[in-house]
Amino acid sequence: MIEIKDLRKNFGSLQVLKGINLTIHDKEVVVIIGPSGSGKSTILRCINYLEPPTSGEISVDGLSMNDTKSINAIRMEVGMVFQRFNLFPHMTVLNNITLSPIKTRHISRKEAEESAIQLLQKVGLEDKKDAYPEMLSGGQQQRVAIARALAMKPKFMLFDEPTSALDPEMVREVLDVIKDLAKEGMAMAIVTHEMGFAREVADRVLFIDEGVIMEEGKPDDLFFHPQEERTKLFLSKIL
Ligand code: ADP
Ligand code: MG
Numbered sequence: 001m002i003e004i005k006d007l008r009k010n011f012g013s014l015q016v017l018k019g020i021n022l023t024i025h026d027k028e029v030v031v032i033i034g035p036s037g038s039g040k041s042t043i044l045r046c047i048n049y050l051e052p053p054t055s056g057e058i059s060v061d062g063l064s065m066n067d068t069k070s071i072n073a074i075r076m077e078v079g080m081v082f083q084r085f086n087l088f089p090h091m092t093v094l095n096n097i098t099l100s101p102i103k104t105r106h107i108s109r110k111e112a113e114e115s116a117i118q119l120l121q122k123v124g125l126e127d128k129k130d131a132y133p134e135m136l137s138g139g140q141q142q143r144v145a146i147a148r149a150l151a152m153k154p155k156f157m158l159f160d161e162p163t164s165a166l167d168p169e170m171v172r173e174v175l176d177v178i179k180d181l182a183k184e185g186m187a188m189a190i191v192t193h194e195m196g197f198a199r200e201v202a203d204r205v206l207f208i209d210e211g212v213i214m215e216e217g218k219p220d221d222l223f224f225h226p227q228e229e230r231t232k233l234f235l236s237k238i239l
Contacts, residue, residue, distance in 0.1 A: 001024055001025055001026050001028075001060070001061055001155070001156060001187050002022075002023065002024040002047065002058070002059070002060050002061075002156060002187070002189075003022075003023050003057070003058070003059045004020055004021060004022040004023070004043075004046075004047070004056065004057070004058050005021055005056055005057040005058075006019050006020070006021060006055070006056040006057070007019070007020040007021075007022075007043070007046060007053055007055075007056035007057075007058060008020075008053065008054045008055045008056050009039070009042050009046060009051060009053055009054050010054045015211060016039045016042050016211050017039050017042055017043065017046070017053075017054075017211045018210070018211040018212050019056075019211075019212065020039075020043060020056070020211075020212070020213060021213070022043075022206070022213065024156075024187060024189060025187070026185075026187055027185040027186075027187055028187050028188075028203050028204065029182045029187070029188050029190065029201050029202050029203050029204075030188070030189045030190070030202065030203065030204050030205075030206060031189075031190050031191075031192060031198040031201070031202035031204070031205045031206070031219070032044075032189060032190065032191045032192075032205075032206045032208055033191075033192070033193060033198070033205060033206070033207055033208070033234070033238075034206075034207055034208035034209055034214075034234065035209060035234060038208045038209050038210055038211065039208055039210075039211045040160070040191045040208055041160050041191065043189075043208070044080065044158045044160050044189060044191065046058060047060070047078060047158060047189070048074060048075050048078040048080055048158065049065060049071050049074065049075065050080075053065070060074045060077055060078060060155075060156065061074075061077055061155055061156075063077075076104065076105070076152055076154070077154055077155045077156060078154055078155075078156045078157075078158060079149030079150060079152055079154035079156070079157045079158070080149060080157070080158045080159075080160070081142070081145050081146055081149050081157070081158070081159045081160070081162050082145075082160050082161075082162075083160055083161040083162065083164050083165045084165055085133070085138070085141040085142050085144070085145045085165075086145065087133040087141055087144060087145060087148070088133075089132065089133050089134060090132075091132070091133075092129065092130050092131065092132060093120070093125070093128050093129050093130070093131050093132075093133070093136075093144050094113060094116055094117075094120075094129040094130065096133070096144060096148055097112075097116040097119060097120070097144070097147050097148045097151045098112040098113055098116050098151065100148070100151065100152055101115070101151050101152060104152075105152065105153075112151070115151060116129070116147070116151055117129060119147040119150050119151055120144075120147055122147070122150075122177075122180070123143040123144070123146055123147045123177050124143065124173070124177075125140060125143055125144060125147070128140065128144070137167075137170060138165065138166045138167060138170055139166055139167075139169075139170025139171075139173045139174055140170075142162060142163070142166065142170075142174045143173065143174060143177055146162075146174075146177055146178070146181075150181075155187065156186075156187045156188065156189075157181065157186055157187070157188045157189075158188070158189050158190075159178060159188065159189070159190040159191065159192070160191050161191050161192060161193075162174055162178065162190070162192065163175060163192065163194060164192075164193070171194065175194060175197045178190065178197075178201070179197070179200060179201050182201045190202075193238055195223060195238070195239060198219055198223075199219045199220065199223065202219045203218075204216060204217070204218065204219075205217060205218070205219050205222045205223070207222065207226075207228070207230075207231045207234065209230050209231075209234070214228050214230050214231060215227060215228045215230075215231045223235060223239070
């Protein structure tokens with residue numbers, strides 16, 4: 001589904017990604033952990049071309065990113081949710097969700113609204129369709145952001161620390177929505193330091209350090225029997 005070969009990314013003279021090789025299969029959930037500044041966000045941003053790779057190959061569902069014609073198609077197939085919710089503040093929840101499908105998928109307003117309401121039910125916010133973002137809690141805003149990404153009917157979802165800007169009591173409601181998506185078989189890459197959650201949903205965990213995949217494995221193997229010293233050191237700080 002997603003295939004990354006020898007992905008390198010430099011910012012000026014700073015080498016941020018130093019040869020990432022990664023395949024994410026259909027229905028697979030991959031959790032990415034690693035120290036701040038190790039390149040986790042950059043990997044996700046390269047996957048939907050928010051950052052153009054310096055070199056290497058990325059393909060999504062058979063579409064190659066080296067073919068510029070594919071980039072828009074790839075972006076439509078890959079939904080992304082960030083740490084900050086990035087909702088449009090001057091639009092209602094419903095309009096936040098329907099804007100892109102109407103504009104870029106050329107779906108009628110009626111159809112887009114029906115599907116938005118179904119998505120709001122899925123994330124437990126059907127009663128908030130006419131609210132503005134500022135009226136919602138952080139956890140609710142993040143659930144709207146997830147519904148908005150799903151409205152594009154992506155085949156793949158990327159989450160970049162989706163709960164790290166939330167108050168602790170709101171973390172679970174957002175993780176539960178992501179967990180439901182995993183159960184439905186959505187393929188995902190999730191950057192998170194919520195280890196309990198990672199153990200519940202991840203098929204595979206990657207530990208990224210200084211722009212390389214230092215170690216990867218099944219969650220319990222990686223968390224409880226790490227092989228690399230760097231992984232042990234990192235886990236000792238967060239577990
Ligand atoms: P992580 O998500 O693991 O914390 P990032 O992928 O955000 O790490 O960043 C990796 C490195 O790349 C950091 O040193 C960061 O400062 C640098 N970096 C990220 N984005 C940019 C950018 N747009 N311009 C310059 N440097 C950047
Ligand atoms: Mg980051």
